[in-house]
């Protein structure tokens with residue numbers, strides 16, 4: 001058997017809840033990604049296999065490239081039907097919180113989440129979990145929440161309940177949160193999990209294709225535009241910056257999720273260790289940060305933009321103009337140039 005993140009003691013309280021609770025709600029973060037959706041659908045399936053009522057809730061719609069996942073049609077979206085979501089959250093006995101660490105990440109679902117009397121468990125891999133949960137299972141070293149949900153189910157003795165569809169959802173979460181196993185995925189334990197999932201008969205190559213080879217023509221042209229005209233490279237600080245205004249996004253008919261992955265592209269340039277994408281949204285700016293090696297882009301996100309995330313992948317929101325955000329980015333870089341931290345200073349060429 002493979003090493004489990006969770007001991008029997010870690011899941012003992014949840015096991016007690018399972019004895020008396022019937023209604024479970026699984027909540028994940030806004031702009032849900034493959035890990036948020038995959039881990040939520042998998043946990044719901046497992047709970048239903050135990051005869052429980054279980055429904056997955058997200059603040060806003062999943063991206064189109066995930067809409068084939070088994071069970072996604074039953075997912076409840078706050079933006080589509082706020083009252084129905086509030087009702088299930090208030091009526092829940094247990095709320096499982098997946099793939100987020102603090103309540104603001106569930107956006108408009110936060111109000112009913114904070115007021116419901118349901119017991120609350122967090123299963124997550126983002127650092128620094130907040131305190132609004134009865135049980136916190138937080139493992140930042142895990143590749144994905146989907147990997148943690150696999151271990152969670154196993155710790156509850158449910159390995160045999162992981163069927164083909166559950167495996168598809170878990171695999172999708174693990175694959176998308178590691179860039180198809182190109183980062184944050186060096187643990188042999190992760191590949192042991194994959195090996196077990198493959199035994200259910202899932203086709204990992206097909207899953208890859210269904211997630212990644214789904215671009216529209218305009219999405220690919222937007223990518224070309226970004227690389228050719230919008231990517232600024234600063235070799236002296238091993239950094240690249242991409243900005244995209246709402247006007248530019250509309251010009252390419254960009255839809256939700258169409259800029260996904262753009263921020264990773266500059267890291268393909270030799271010597272680039274940090275990449276920042278600033279994108280205009282409806283009423284604010286959204287920043288994405290990616291870094292290579294030990295460069296902590298989450299420090300840049302948190303100390304300068306009130307955001308946060310993982311060492312190599314973080315995000316933030318910014319109220320202000322594009323010019324202000326870019327100016328703040330350069331100010332941050334200027335202060336990093338003289339940083340005492342070796343991993344930050346390695347960005348700057350001598």
Ligand code: MN
Nearest residue numbers: 035099145177
């Ligand atoms: Mn995740």
